[in-house]
Amino acid sequence: MIESSERLKRFSTYAFAEVDKAKEAAAQKGFRIIDFGVGDPTDPLYEGAIKGLQQGAEKHARSGYPSYIGMKEFRTAASEWLERRFQVSVDPETQITATAGAKEAIFHFPFAFINPGDAVLMPSIGYPPYKAGTVFAGGIPVYYDLREENNFLPDVHEIEQLLEANKNIQLMWINSPHNPTTVVAKKKLFEELIELAQKHNVIMASDEAYTEMYLHEKPHSLLEFSDDWSNLVIFHSLSKRSNATGLRIGFAAGGADIIRHYRTLRTQIDSGVANAIQEAAIAAWKDEQHVESMRQMYNKRRDVMTAALKAAGMKYWAEAAFYLWVKVGDSMGFAKKLLQLDAKNKVGINVTPGKMLALTDTAYADAYARFALVPSLDDTKQAAELIREHFS
Numbered sequence: 596m597i598e599s600s601e602r603l604k605r606f607s608t609y610a611f612a613e614v615d616k617a618k619e620a621a622a623q624k625g626f627r628i629i630d631f632g633v634g635d636p637t638d639p640l641y642e643g644a645i646k647g648l649q650q651g652a653e654k655h656a657r658s659g660y661p662s663y664i665g666m667k668e669f670r671t672a673a674s675e676w677l678e679r680r681f682q683v684s685v686d687p688e689t690q691i692t693a694t695a696g697a698k699e700a701i702f703h704f705p706f707a708f709i710n711p712g713d714a715v716l717m718p719s720i721g722y723p724p725y726k727a728g729t730v731f732a733g734g735i736p737v738y739y740d741l742r743e744e745n746n747f748l749p750d751v752h753e754i755e756q757l758l759e760a761n762k763n764i765q766l767m768w769i770n771s772p773h774n775p776t777t778v779v780a781k782k783k784l785f786e787e788l789i790e791l792a793q794k795h796n797v798i799m800a801s802d803e804a805y806t807e808m809y810l811h812e813k814p815h816s817l818l819e820f821s822d823d824w825s826n827l828v829i830f831h832s833l834s835k836r837s838n839a840t841g842l843r844i845g846f847a848a849g850g851a852d853i854i855r856h857y858r859t860l861r862t863q864i865d866s867g868v869a870n871a872i873q874e875a876a877i878a879a880w881k882d883e884q885h886v887e888s889m890r891q892m893y894n895k896r897r898d899v900m901t902a903a904l905k906a907a908g909m910k911y912w913a914e915a916a917f918y919l920w921v922k923v924g925d926s927m928g929f930a931k932k933l934l935q936l937d938a939k940n941k942v943g944i945n946v947t948p949g950k951m952l953a954l955t956d957t958a959y960a961d962a963y964a965r966f967a968l969v970p971s972l973d974d975t976k977q978a979a980e981l982i983r984e985h986f987s
């Protein structure tokens with residue numbers, strides 16, 4: 596029998612297995628499931644990106660291996676977008692590098708900066724690669740809590756205490772808008788965290804995958820809040836902005852030394868992002884209209900579902916990203932019940948229990964569930980109606 600590595604063994608799929616079993620049971624009984632589970636857009640890729648991809652395939656038919664850091668045109672298009680969107684001036688030559696989406700970029704980042712025994716600070720509830728990348732790099736995850744009492748935002752005092760108590764922390768992750776709680780960090784929080792990171796000589800890494808999914812107020816980028824980027828890095832992706840999860844493209848940008856080391860690491864990992872995909876991305880970064888349409892569409896779905904949650908008396912967070920974070924009590928029980936909610940017409944709803952989104956033993960996460968607003972408006976209306984009917 597072949598055994599996996601000890602590090603891999605740490606990534607149990609237990610919580611997922613429990614939900615998968617409940618899903619299977621519903622499917623066996625013939626339930627149609629309206630799926631708010633995974634945050635993967637079901638709408639098509641931005642059409643300008645499709646054209647870019649097609650033309651890019653021809654243009655690069657003989658280009659060979661792509662550049663490790665991304666074509667100059669790609670880095671320039673991404674930098675120009677950062678300038679328009681956040682008024683920050685990133686040098687395409689030294690301060691940005693292409694990535695195959697944010698997931699692998701986030702996972703691999705610690706490999707460039709973490710030595711065995713170093714610690715990485717991350718949210719107790721959040722995106723799994725912060726933890727997986729740390730562990731596989733030989734680092735130790737240290738968690739800061741995201742609690743309802745603090746509107747699920749990082750508590751600066753707690754972070755300060757953790758930095759004081761764990762001198763081996765070399766890297767700190769922040770994610771705004773936050774998956775799954777939807778909350779958005781404001782200027783003051785960014786400024787306070789940057790100050791702490793500078794004081795403790797820690798790299799501050801900001802996962803900004805959802806900055807384009809907002810209702811009214813535009814979320815900020817970490818790079819807006821300091822002229823000194825020597826310990827700052829941001830991660831962006833077209834996955835959600837342009838319905839481009841299938842393309843696998845994004846970038847990391849920040850201090851030149853950080854990017855230099857990260858580029859060196861990346862030459863060991865892969866051979867760059869396909870040129871045709873970079874061409875698609877260039878087209879996408881240049882267009883904002885499709886992004887505005889995407890926002891309007893999610894906002895409609897959000898309105899439909901939050902009206903039902905309100906009628907059902909459930910507390911929820913719906914600040915940004917395309918999620919709803921809903922207080923449901925026992926989230927595993929709630930998720931199982933939803934899967935067979937309408938027994939008469941055999942319609943169920945799939946959501947993600949909070950337990951599955953906790954990176955550590957965060958028991959209080961069990962009280963919440965995440966809805967990803969990816970089903971069509973019609974399906975969202977049907978699901979909302981069912982929730983209204985069964986919980987009001």
Ligand SMILES: Cc1ncc(COP(=O)(O)O)c(C=O)c1O
Nearest residue numbers: 696697698722774802804832834
């Ligand atoms: C918080 C967060 N960051 C990053 C990503 C990565 O997205 P991608 O790898 O598709 O760019 C996701 C995807 O769901 C996410 O939820």
